[in-house]
Amino acid sequence: MKRLNLILIFLIGFSFFVILAHAADLTNQLDSTVKQVEGTVDTAGKIISNPVVARDELSKAYLKQAWGQILESKPIIGNVIRGYRAVSPYTDPIISFILGMAPTLSWYFLLLFVVWFTLIKYYSTLFEILKDFTVFNDTIIVILLFFFYLALTLLGVFQTISKWISDKVVSIFSLFSEWYVQLIALAVLVVGLIFLGKLSKQIKIISRAIKLKQIKNKKEKEQEERNKRQEKATQRLEKVVETVSKEASSTQSMARARAREESGEAEYERSTSDEL
Secondary structure, three states: OHHHHHHHHHHHHHHHHHHHHHHHOHHHHHHHHHHHHHHHHHHHHHHHHOHHHHHHHHHHHHHHHHHHHHHHOOHHHHHHHHHHHHHHHHHHHHHHHHHOOOOOOOHHHHHHHHHHHHHHHHHHHHHHHHHHHOOOOHHHHHHHHHHHHHHHHHOOHHHHHHHHHHHHHHHHHHOOOOHHHHHHHHHHHHHHHHHHHHHHHHHHHHHHHHHHHHHHHHHHHHHHHHHHHHHHHHHHHHHHHHHHHHHHHHHHHHHHHHHHHHHHHHHHHHHHHHHO
């Protein structure tokens, strides 16, 4: 347990170091972003100067706008789209930072989100494990895990792993040209995700079982020590009782002997007085 506490303290320092280092690099990243925007503007100018490319881009933009208007005219989907447009300026940067990809209406983004959510689910399993095997309370553990998660996110660990797994899944799906084979692969993927979810629960159960076993062993050990102390106390008490009994028996013997002596002296005095 002491080693685990030391590891947690190390993770705290590591997390703060990463966060501070990332904050120090924000200025450089901002300059890089400005340069990228300038490059995008130059690219847009080249596209406009090329009529063929410009016509294709305008056609794609028109189709996208037309589909958006059709979907927005639907009662339920339209409300969702309008609500998303209202909050997207605030949520899109956050989602892009967390997932490493701007939100889009695509299967790849959905797959990326599912993979990321699975990773976070396993990461949250650490809370149950640390709660059972450390001396920290729940609030401190949550704070520690949050800062460590923030550090890993700033380093791009979760985003990189999620993208790598998603790319592997897409590459595997691209190997199958028939739709029914892709459907089978999708079913296998869903079953695998369900299995991983069940596995995370089993990890929590195993962790709790180990903790309960440790508590049981500790209680049994404490009970053994109490029994030993009680046994020693009983033995000492028996010795004291035995000593007191011996002393009492000796005192009684001396008292009886003294009484016999006194009775003998009294008998002698009576016999002497009778003779006189």
